Amino acid sequence: MKLSFKAAKLLDDCRIEPFDGPTRRRFRAMADLQVARNLQCEAFSRHPPGFLMSLGAFSYVSGATRDMLKLRAGRFCSIARGVNVVSGNHPVAAVSTSPFFYGHYHARHLPEVVNAVGKPDFTPDLGGVRVGDDVWIGGYCVLKGGIRIGTGAVVAAGSVVVRDVDPYTIVGGNPARVIRPRFDPEQAARLLDSAWWQVDPKCLRGLDMTDIDAFCDGLAALRARGETVLVATTPMSEATRPVAATAATPSLPTIGSCCTPSSSAGSSRPPACARRSAPMAASS
Numbered sequence: 001m002k003l004s005f006k007a008a009k010l011l012d013d014c015r016i017e018p019f020d021g022p023t024r025r026r027f028r029a030m031a032d033l034q035v036a037r038n039l040q041c042e043a044f045s046r047h048p049p050g051f052l053m054s055l056g057a058f059s060y061v062s063g064a065t066r067d068m069l070k071l072r073a074g075r076f077c078s079i080a081r082g083v084n085v086v087s088g089n090h091p092v093a094a095v096s097t098s099p100f101f102y103g104h105y106h107a108r109h110l111p112e113v114v115n116a117v118g119k120p121d122f123t124p125d126l127g128g129v130r131v132g133d134d135v136w137i138g139g140y141c142v143l144k145g146g147i148r149i150g151t152g153a154v155v156a157a158g159s160v161v162v163r164d165v166d167p168y169t170i171v172g173g174n175p176a177r178v179i180r181p182r183f184d185p186e187q188a189a190r191l192l193d194s195a196w197w198q199v200d201p202k203c204l205r206g207l208d209m210t211d212i213d214a215f216c217d218g219l220a221a222l223r224a225r226g227e228t229v230l231v232a233t234t235p236m237s238e239a240t241r242p243v244a245a246t247a248a249t250p251s252l253p254t255i256g257s258c259c260t261p262s263s264s265a266g267s268s269r270p271p272a273c274a275r276r277s278a279p280m281a282a283s284s
Helices: 005-013 066-070 104-109 185-194 212-224
Strands: 071-073 084-086 129-131 142-144 169-172 177-181 229-232 280-283
Touching: 066 071, 066 084, 185 212
Parallel strands: 071 129, 084 142
Antiparallel strands: 169 177, 229 280
8 A cells, every 4th residue: 555645744743653763753655554454543653664553642563564453452552573463273173274175265266176065164364453551562472363462461572372361461471371460459450440541641740650559549639620631532434635734732633544555646636545533532
């Protein structure tokens, strides 16, 4: 897919950028991008070079392969280089695990030799991976398709994760097993109830991020005084006209369908640019 000029400007306005460590980079117009299906990415997200993934605000993925487009992550996630999603599946209970006996390719191109009797009953694609908010995934992990990694979880580098990971749990190994909880159950419950990742980050600047109880108490006090602002996104239908640029604010736009097929690169008609959210701000 080619990134349109309007989409490149929109991504730049929303601070959606390629990841390059501490250096700020920009997506270039007409660059080739691999884009997640049903893309939903928020402002201030940072993406692997050459990819546009479904990431929440302030999340980053430092490097990826195409299979990582099946991963959807919330806000404030840190996903290191080399992480991969493995969603393909084979029928281990059948005579053969080879797709020769059940796959679409051979059935279409070698119908005279493919055995169509007794096709195995199994799920060939396990689906994508859903990652909550504030998750850290270390480098070179393998994530089985269809799993969910809960908010606040930590996955040690090199792990092979084949089961769901509970919120605020540290896992590691092959297969990944629980190493320990990040916090005691009461503190983890308080953090989950606080849903701090939904709050305008400016409201969190005066809170102590090193003391769980003090942080939760401080956020609760701000809410009691009506001094917090929730930041949410509501996708809108695809726009077929240029999207007005807006400065980066606590409102977090959601971007979708912001690429155009390569064949449209020479068209004189402005390509469909992006799907934009109507930011919602409400006191809590």
